[in-house]
Amino acid sequence: MTTRVPILKVGHILLVSIQVDLDDQAVMALQEDLSERIVATGARGVIIDITAVEFVDSFIGRMLSTIAGISRMLDAETVVVGMQPAVAITLVELGLTLDGIRTALDLEKGMRLLSAAGTDPASGKRAEA
Amino acid sequence: MTHPPTFADPEIAGLLRENKQRLLDDWSREVALCLRGSLEPEEIREDLAELLQAMIAAMDEGADETTTGELRALLEELSRRRARQDFRPSETATSVFAIKDVVRALLGPAPAYETLERFFGFSRFVDELALITYDSYVNAREQVIIDQAEQLLELSTPVVKLWEGVVAVPLVGTLDSARTQVVMEKMLQTLVETGSEYAVIDITGVSAVDTQVAQHLIKTVAAARLMGAECVISGIRPQIAHTIVTLGIEFSDIVTKASLADALAYALRRSGVEIVRLPEETQ
Amino acid sequence: MIAGRAPAVGEEVAIASNADVVRVRQVVRSAAIAARLSLVDQTKLVTAASELARNTLVHGGGGKAQVETLVQERRSGVRVAFSDQGPGIPDPETALTDGWTSGNGLGLGLGGARRLVDEFDLLTEVGKGTKVVVTKWAR
Numbered sequence: 314m315t316t317r318v319p320i321l322k323v324g325h326i327l328l329v330s331i332q333v334d335l336d337d338q339a340v341m342a343l344q345e346d347l348s349e350r351i352v353a354t355g356a357r358g359v360i361i362d363i364t365a366v367e368f369v370d371s372f373i374g375r376m377l378s379t380i381a382g383i384s385r386m387l388d389a390e391t392v393v394v395g396m397q398p399a400v401a402i403t404l405v406e407l408g409l410t411l412d413g414i415r416t417a418l419d420l421e422k423g424m425r426l427l428s429a430a431g432t433d434p435a436s437g438k439r440a441e442a
Numbered sequence: 443m444t445h446p447p448t449f450a451d452p453e454i455a456g457l458l459r460e461n462k463q464r465l466l467d468d469w470s471r472e473v474a475l476c477l478r479g480s481l482e483p484e485e486i487r488e489d490l491a492e493l494l495q496a497m498i499a500a501m502d503e504g505a506d507e508t509t510t511g512e513l514r515a516l517l518e519e520l521s522r523r524r525a526r527q528d529f530r531p532s533e534t535a536t537s538v539f540a541i542k543d544v545v546r547a548l549l550g551p552a553p554a555y556e557t558l559e560r561f562f563g564f565s566r567f568v569d570e571l572a573l574i575t576y577d578s579y580v581n582a583r584e585q586v587i588i589d590q591a592e593q594l595l596e597l598s599t600p601v602v603k604l605w606e607g608v609v610a611v612p613l614v615g616t617l618d619s620a621r622t623q624v625v626m627e628k629m630l631q632t633l634v635e636t637g638s639e640y641a642v643i644d645i646t647g648v649s650a651v652d653t654q655v656a657q658h659l660i661k662t663v664a665a666a667r668l669m670g671a672e673c674v675i676s677g678i679r680p681q682i683a684h685t686i687v688t689l690g691i692e693f694s695d696i697v698t699k700a701s702l703a704d705a706l707a708y709a710l711r712r713s714g715v716e717i718v719r720l721p722e723e724t725q
Numbered sequence: 726m727i728a729g730r731a732p733a734v735g736e737e738v739a740i741a742s743n744a745d746v747v748r749v750r751q752v753v754r755s756a757a758i759a760a761r762l763s764l765v766d767q768t769k770l771v772t773a774a775s776e777l778a779r780n781t782l783v784h785g786g787g788g789k790a791q792v793e794t795l796v797q798e799r800r801s802g803v804r805v806a807f808s809d810q811g812p813g814i815p816d817p818e819t820a821l822t823d824g825w826t827s828g829n830g831l832g833l834g835l836g837g838a839r840r841l842v843d844e845f846d847l848l849t850e851v852g853k854g855t856k857v858v859v860t861k862w863a864r
Contacts, residue, residue: 336747399626
């Protein structure tokens with residue numbers, strides 16, 4: 314059975330916290346679930362918390378990029394938060410730059426980034442650009 | 443790695459076992475003499491008793507890889523301990539050599555030729571044991587040096603907090619690839635621990651960089667970005683700027699500032715802090 | 726403390742499913758911790774192993790990974806060998822350049838994995854299979 318990562322909804326933000334080593338199938342499932350939830354909820358932002366993630370390989374990296382791409386098309390912003398230094402150093406060495414993905418040190422800063430970008434977590438209304 | 447000494451002579455082993463107490467007395471006395479009283483006699487005797495026991499086992503019938511391995515481990519342990527107690531390697535080796543005289547004395551004034559042959563074999567065995575202590579002494583000393591070098595590295599590369607959310611790494615001296623890597627990892631860790639979104643890498647005190655060091659700096663900036671933080675490099679000297687351009691390293695994506703002060707001002711501005719000079723009358 | 730201590734006997738993991746790729750990562754992680762690799766080096770090795778195990782599964786049609794902890798006099802490390810009896814790689818040199826992909830992934834698999842380890846050996850024969858051996862030493 315494929316591991317399903319729970320997706321939480323906080324205001325107009327979808328929050329995903331990856332806590333276990335996911336196999337490729339679970340990674341794909343998360344990608345699909347998130348896309349569906351963005352559409353279903355009209356979410357304005359997606360935060361993926363990877364504080365507990367011990368490595369990001371090209372497969373997971375691609376999943377993060379894809380989610381960011383999909384959410385952008387659905388008018389939502391994606392922020393990846395909590396990447397560990399060892400993971401970041403490895404990603405750079407691997408050659409992955411995760412273009413188009415916004416990052417923040419922790420959940421709180423990620424939330425702030427989304428509200429600064431105009432996604433008010435409480436109302437979901439966008440500030441005028 | 444040298445092979446463990448192999449020397450099986452159950453007769454000598456028997457001789458040593460029968461005269462164990464006397465041997466230990468004489469051997470301990472000899473060793474105490476050459477260590478000039480810097481170790482307690484009881485401590486010497488304990489060490490030697492253990493060593494003698496292992497030697498007998500390694501020479502006796504049924505000696506195999508396990509018994510010689512145990513002897514080797516014991517010698518290495520002894521040597522390491524002596525190295526840390528600041529004994530010279532010759533002093534540790536002499537402790538081992540001393541057993542030759544003691545055993546020779548056991549053989550009486552005019553031993554038979556066959557007995558002497560045996561003794562020579564035993565003597566070679568002891569030589570090998572002494573060499574083991576020498577090797578491990580050198581290894582132990584090297585480890586001490588490596589440990590100290592690491593401590594020095596830790597001391598020489600502080601990551602300091604400049605402001606809420608801004609840390610700085612002042613780099614001084616010659617940057618080699620290994621040191622840069624250690625500092626950069628430490629800096630990224632500090633960003634996480636302090637929740638700082640800005641890091642200033644100040645290289646005012648750095649005399650030269652090579653391609654590898656420059657690459658490490660660039661990779662660190664990229665890694666910090668992936669973590670959600672921004673790096674500013676300050677204090678690039680003209681020669682270094684020249685090197686970077688000559689080496690064809692792509693630096694354009696990186697924020698650089700002339701001085702640490704400029705870098706701090708930039709980081710503060712970016713995090714929404716404005717510094718204003720107060721009007722004169724309020725000072 | 727016998728001379729010429731033999732490397733610890735390795736652990737073998739069959740790679741036949743996505744779950745096995747996860748298991749390879751876990752076994753490699755424990756070996757890396759046992760060999761006292763730094764956290765960064767552990768992460769690099771686990772990431773490389775993940776890429777290579779996925780290659781073995783997806784391109785090689787499954788195979789196995791052998792994980793060994795190496796202990797030498799002055800250094801310790803971990804060696805992982807991935808092997809399959811798949812179609813092999815027709816042009817290994819090209820396969821190692823970034824951007825190359827056989828259709829699945831970002832094309833960073835082999836070349837990326839090579840950058841993350843200290844030693845990298847690729848043996849491949851078309852129609853016979855592929856073997857990739859990587860080693861990471863503790864700094």
